[in-house]
Amino acid sequence: MRHPRTDVHTRRAASLLVWAAVLVMAVLPVAILFVRAIVVEGQVNLDSFRSVLFSTRQWRLLANSVLVAGGAACLATLLGAPAGYALAYARVPARRLLTALLAIPALLPPYVLATAWAVMLGANGVLGSWLGALLPLGQARPSPFSVPGTILVLAFTYYPLVTFAAVAALSRFDGRLEEAALLTGARARVFRSVVVPLTLPSVLTGALSVFVLALLNFSVPSLLQVNTYPVELYASSATYDFAAATAQSLPLLALCLIALSAWAVVLRPRNAWLTGARRERSLRVSPRVRAWAAAGCWGLVLLSVFAPLASLFVRSLPLRTYLSVWETARGEFGTSLLVGVLSATLLAGLAFLQSALLGKGRQAAVLMLVELLPFAVTGPLLSLGLIALWNRDGLPGLVYDSLAIVVLACGARYLFIAAGILAAGGQRMNPRLHEAARVQGISWWRAMFGITLPLQVPFLVACWGLAFVLAVGELDATVLVCPPGKTTLAIRLFTLMHYGPDAYVAALSLMTALVILCAGACAAWAYGRIGNTRDASH
Amino acid sequence: MKGLSMFKEHRSYMRGILLVTACAATLFLAHGCAREKAPAVVVYTALDEMYSQPILSAFTEQTGIRVLPVYDTEASKTTGMVSRLVAERDRPRADVFWNNETAQTIVLKNKGILEAYRSPSAESIPDAFKDPEGFWTGFAARGRVIIYNTDLVKVPPSSIRDLLKPEWAGRAAIAKPLFGTTATHAAALFAAWGDGEAKAFFHGLKDNQIAVLAGNATVRDQVAAGEYAWGLTDTDDANGAVEDGRPAKWLYPDQGPDGLGTLVIPNTVALVKGAPHPDAAQKLIDYLLSPQVEEALSKMRSIQIPLNPNVVASERVPKVSDTRTMAVTFDEIAARMESTAVFVKEEFLQ
Numbered sequence: 001m002r003h004p005r006t007d008v009h010t011r012r013a014a015s016l017l018v019w020a021a022v023l024v025m026a027v028l029p030v031a032i033l034f035v036r037a038i039v040v041e042g043q044v045n046l047d048s049f050r051s052v053l054f055s056t057r058q059w060r061l062l063a064n065s066v067l068v069a070g071g072a073a074c075l076a077t078l079l080g081a082p083a084g085y086a087l088a089y090a091r092v093p094a095r096r097l098l099t100a101l102l103a104i105p106a107l108l109p110p111y112v113l114a115t116a117w118a119v120m121l122g123a124n125g126v127l128g129s130w131l132g133a134l135l136p137l138g139q140a141r142p143s144p145f146s147v148p149g150t151i152l153v154l155a156f157t158y159y160p161l162v163t164f165a166a167v168a169a170l171s172r173f174d175g176r177l178e179e180a181a182l183l184t185g186a187r188a189r190v191f192r193s194v195v196v197p198l199t200l201p202s203v204l205t206g207a208l209s210v211f212v213l214a215l216l217n218f219s220v221p222s223l224l225q226v227n228t229y230p231v232e233l234y235a236s237s238a239t240y241d242f243a244a245a246t247a248q249s250l251p252l253l254a255l256c257l258i259a260l261s262a263w264a265v266v267l268r269p270r271n272a273w274l275t276g277a278r279r280e281r282s283l284r285v286s287p288r289v290r291a292w293a294a295a296g297c298w299g300l301v302l303l304s305v306f307a308p309l310a311s312l313f314v315r316s317l318p319l320r321t322y323l324s325v326w327e328t329a330r331g332e333f334g335t336s337l338l339v340g341v342l343s344a345t346l347l348a349g350l351a352f353l354q355s356a357l358l359g360k361g362r363q364a365a366v367l368m369l370v371e372l373l374p375f376a377v378t379g380p381l382l383s384l385g386l387i388a389l390w391n392r393d394g395l396p397g398l399v400y401d402s403l404a405i406v407v408l409a410c411g412a413r414y415l416f417i418a419a420g421i422l423a424a425g426g427q428r429m430n431p432r433l434h435e436a437a438r439v440q441g442i443s444w445w446r447a448m449f450g451i452t453l454p455l456q457v458p459f460l461v462a463c464w465g466l467a468f469v470l471a472v473g474e475l476d477a478t479v480l481v482c483p484p485g486k487t488t489l490a491i492r493l494f495t496l497m498h499y500g501p502d503a504y505v506a507a508l509s510l511m512t513a514l515v516i517l518c519a520g521a522c523a524a525w526a527y528g529r530i531g532n533t534r535d536a537s538h
Numbered sequence: 539m540k541g542l543s544m545f546k547e548h549r550s551y552m553r554g555i556l557l558v559t560a561c562a563a564t565l566f567l568a569h570g571c572a573r574e575k576a577p578a579v580v581v582y583t584a585l586d587e588m589y590s591q592p593i594l595s596a597f598t599e600q601t602g603i604r605v606l607p608v609y610d611t612e613a614s615k616t617t618g619m620v621s622r623l624v625a626e627r628d629r630p631r632a633d634v635f636w637n638n639e640t641a642q643t644i645v646l647k648n649k650g651i652l653e654a655y656r657s658p659s660a661e662s663i664p665d666a667f668k669d670p671e672g673f674w675t676g677f678a679a680r681g682r683v684i685i686y687n688t689d690l691v692k693v694p695p696s697s698i699r700d701l702l703k704p705e706w707a708g709r710a711a712i713a714k715p716l717f718g719t720t721a722t723h724a725a726a727l728f729a730a731w732g733d734g735e736a737k738a739f740f741h742g743l744k745d746n747q748i749a750v751l752a753g754n755a756t757v758r759d760q761v762a763a764g765e766y767a768w769g770l771t772d773t774d775d776a777n778g779a780v781e782d783g784r785p786a787k788w789l790y791p792d793q794g795p796d797g798l799g800t801l802v803i804p805n806t807v808a809l810v811k812g813a814p815h816p817d818a819a820q821k822l823i824d825y826l827l828s829p830q831v832e833e834a835l836s837k838m839r840s841i842q843i844p845l846n847p848n849v850v851a852s853e854r855v856p857k858v859s860d861t862r863t864m865a866v867t868f869d870e871i872a873a874r875m876e877s878t879a880v881f882v883k884e885e886f887l888q
Binding site for chain 1: 558561578580581582587604605606607608609610618621622625626628629631632714750751752883884
């Protein structure tokens with residue numbers, strides 16, 4: 001039998017390693033920027049922060065950013081929440097297919113969808129010409145290159161987060177509550193006063209995620225010419241004022257922390273009503289409601305998936321364009337797949353170790369907060385921090401001169417999300433399993449790999465798949481650090497997009513989308529195959 | 539026991555992930571080892587990939603030196619790349635900076651990021667397009683032009699000041715004057731007119747609802763598509779629309795006897811201070827300044843204007859000697875870049 005103290009030491013050493021990895025990957029690139037912005041020629045100097053944070057321009061920027069993010073969150077909720085209820089409550093026909101189709105916008109890089117919407121809403125686009133004909137003569141056609149256009153694109157990109165938050169809440173909803181309520185009230189009233197209030201915290205969690213993602217998005221407002229904080233940060237680095245760019249990340253950090261606190265204090269406790277155990281609802285909604293719900297879902301799929309992809313396909317014709325894309329962008333496909341696989345494995349591995357070692361204690365909460373930093377300071381600023389940290393002689397230089405820096409950029413940016421997924425998995429673990437193993441004298445390491453790992457496989461697969469999708473589409477943090485002679489698909493696409501959505505760009509966008517969707521489908525299939533282990537983990 | 543059986547059940551998925559990762563890691567290492575074998579030169583280039591890539595490939599064919607390029611995105615033309623060069627100054631990774639304009643190159647010179655190098659290939663290039671201290675050399679220029687839609691405009695505008703006329707309110711476009719040649723053009727206007735007049739001009743653009751688009755190529759596309767009647771862009775972009783047979787033509791603005799003249803902006807090439815491969819870098823600079831490169835660039839869609847008088851360009855390429863150019867030096871323009879960028883950011887990034 002292994003001595004318990006050895007176990008404690010091993011676990012402590014492993015925890016320290018996880019802390020060290022997170023610090024190097026996520027904290028130091030951000031910290032180095034703040035130190036350089038604050039300490040100027042050996043003296044503490046807060047001038048950049050004062051001049052940036054106390055200017056009236058900041059209030060305009062803040063208003064713009066909150067308007068775009070808040071508008072996107074509201075519209076995404078209006079689109080996504082009814083779809084979620086239609087899938088999981090009304091149980092519309094072909095809901096597995098609909099679920100898969102409704103997930104597509106969130107899997108595609110936002111700049112691909114922005115290009116597609118710009119095509120659709122342009123003067124010659126399907127929606128643009130239709131809207132132009134509907135409007136009274138002389139009235140300007142709504143342009144995608146505006147705040148409402150940006151809100152629309154971001155909402156149609158991120159609404160699946162709200163949909164799946166609603167689906168997740170309903171899958172954990174104890175159907176007996178509804179059955180009991182039906183004894184005293186009509187069905188519509190029960191839905192309004194029992195089902196919606198109990199699932200609302202989850203829906204609002206989805207809306208909050210949309211708010212944060214829209215707030216931090218650089219590529220869509222940049223493409224659509226709307227100034228938000230991430231765009232301003234990039235423009236500040238255009239005048240080589242790295243200290244000002246760093247200072248401007250503070251309002252973003254503050255907004256993210258407010259959103260996180262709102263979730264932790266207000267929304268999370270209210271989720272306690274959901275039991276966490278799947279109990280099939282025996283009640284069925286009326287066929288009429290189901291039909292309406294199904295029509296709504298298909299309408300949303302048509303507008304958010306088929307229409308953008310079809311407009312890109314039409315723009316990409318003739319078909320030989322695809323051959324030309326393949327011949328000229330093969331290298332970029334290879335680089336992106338490599339970066340995607342390595343980033344996903346790094347993220348899933350680190351997030352698993354973090355979840356298994358630190359559990360759900362205070363350390364884990366602090367670590368999650370720390371991991372928010374590189375996510376919240378936006379990609380362009382993170383890449384400047386990565387240059388400052390890794391572009392040095394010796395081992396850091398080897399990392400900086402290779403694709404490893406791109407992997408680290410993706411890792412730093414999405415560690416927060418990966419850790420969140422594995423933390424959710426860790427919370428479902430029954431602590432008694434480990435206690436039983438300890439009583440049997442099984443070492444902590446063996447228990448981790450023999451008990452925790454197998455039970456966490458569904459979450460690991462989900463985390464790996466999502467991390468792969470995010471890394472392949474990542475642009476913001478990689479655009480300044482990609483090593484010479486190497487380009488990812490995202491960077492090449494973004495470079496070409498500014499020449500306008502021509503056939504080549506449309507074909508490359510669709511092929512990128514195809515790669516991402518294949519990876520997403522594989523991960524979803526694997527998750528579906530092994531996701532039935534949930535009950536065993538309780 | 540349930541955990542163990544589940545582990546066996548799901549082992550295949552974990553194996554799959556680990557196998558894919560192992561393959562990726564092997565590829566990654568193999569790629570890293572292979573990289574060091576051939577001599578290489580790293581170039582950061584702001585010239586569009588479609589024009590710069592064939593030139594760089596020809597250099598590799600001729601010398602056997604591999605070129606590792608970093609291309610800039612249209613959205614952040616030059617500026618993102620210059621930010622990277624500034625951020626990497628303590629340990630430069632670039633050997634050569636091939637810019638598609640002058641101002642940002644001079645900013646880099648003033649920040650101590652460039653190294654002086656007088657290329658023997660640059661002897662025939664006029665002094666006006668070379669840095670007196672040898673930190674950069676100009677070649678293959680572009681001009682700022684008015685592009686107009688022939689279906690929408692019968693009498694084309696002749697001056698950039700026409701952007702302020704009420705008849706063009708909301709019907710003309712420029713690129714965001716924070717990046718690329720439009721930023722250089724904005725700084726040139728500040729240098730030529732002084733702060734007061736230049737600021738009044740840019741305020742006038744806003745009052746007249748002149749559209750500010752992502753880049754010069756977008757201005758070209760939107761004018762050719764009829765979204766806007768006319769706009770300001772570069773010769774290379776404008777020529778693309780004409781060659782594609784779209785309803786567009788272009789002309790140089792302010793060419794009258796008392797006119798302001800247009801801005802002619804050369805490509806610039808410079809050696810980066812502390813370049814990891816200085817010998818290969820000098821060879822690449824010599825190659826880029828050779829007559830054959832200017833000739834090749836003039837024959838492309840971009841119709842870049844040769845500066846070396848020994849290069850015979852085709853008829854469709856406008857000559858610098860026939861054009862009235864703005865009476866400002868590149869150093870004067872560069873001195874205005876940062877203050878202009880601050881003003882423009884305040885005015886146009888709302």
